[in-house]
Amino acid sequence: MTILSISGVNKRFGGLRALDNVNLNVKEGSVHAIIGPNGAGKSTLLNCLVGRIVPDEGRVDFAGHSLLGRKAHEINQAGIARVFQTPETFGELTVFENVMIPAFARHDGSFRINLWKRALGRAEIREEAEHILEDLQLADQRDQRVDSMSRGDKRRLELAMCLVQKPKLLLLDEPTAGMSRADTNNTVELLKKIAGRGITKVIIEHDMHVVFSLAETVSVMAQGTVIAEGTPAEIKASPRVQEAYLGG
Ligand code: ADP
Ligand code: MG
DSSP states (O other), X not given: OEEEEEEEEEEEETTEEEEEEEEEEEETTOXXXXXXXXXXXXXXXHXXXXXXXXXXXXXXXXXXXXXXXXXXXXXXXXTEEEEOSSOOOOTTSBHHHHHHHHHHXXXXXXXXXXXXXXXXXXXXXXXXXXXXXXXXXXXXXXXXXXXXXXXXXXXXXXXXXXXXXXXXXXXXXXXXXXXXXXXXXXXXXXHHHHHTTSOEEEEEOSOHHHHHHHOSEEEEEETTEEEEEEOHHHHHHOHHHIIIIITO
């Protein structure tokens, strides 16, 4: 069953066609990768899904409801969480406090940085936060200030901040960007670990090792549109993809 359906989506920035008639369907429970060269429109497409960018034309439906015209927090509450291309964490707070913010937001319905302290009095929210830190191997850094963490650890924290919201759909924009090979491998293992939990994932990724070891379906974007779609094996074998992207 399709959980996310994107059809006929166009977006122009001035004279630039950033998205040019994008059609893409994501199956519920699957891991769907979007690959393509820099500037292909991948991040713009994700921005359309989370309400940061409004398409000029087209439809975006999630679980049978249109996402267009809905505000970012409404989309979040509908069950869509996103890991951004650059980590968006609260540097002056600890790892635990960062996870408490979205954990509380899920219960309270508002995502406001200054409200997390209220969550400390709620045992069930604290437990959820502690559990997710264990799960993502962040328990040792629980009381560390986030601005002193490595980029790779911040990315893991961001993933924890998404997962604690118990999303139906998780959007990951280059989750291994800037990571060492060891951190990348570790992230792939973590993503595999959470793959069986019924969370649908859309992952933008430049690292083919990551894409081919995680995704069931791969869509290839170039110049604002989807030029190919298939299993990793089909995509690897496609001459068109080789030409547009993999062969460089
Ligand atoms: P990708 O994530 O595939 O690298 P992007 O979606 O970031 O590509 O960008 C697609 C194209 O749209 C690029 O040419 C980029 O410069 C342009 N673009 C993205 N966002 C904006 C914006 N807010 N204003 C103007 N141009 C943009
Ligand atoms: Mg991008």
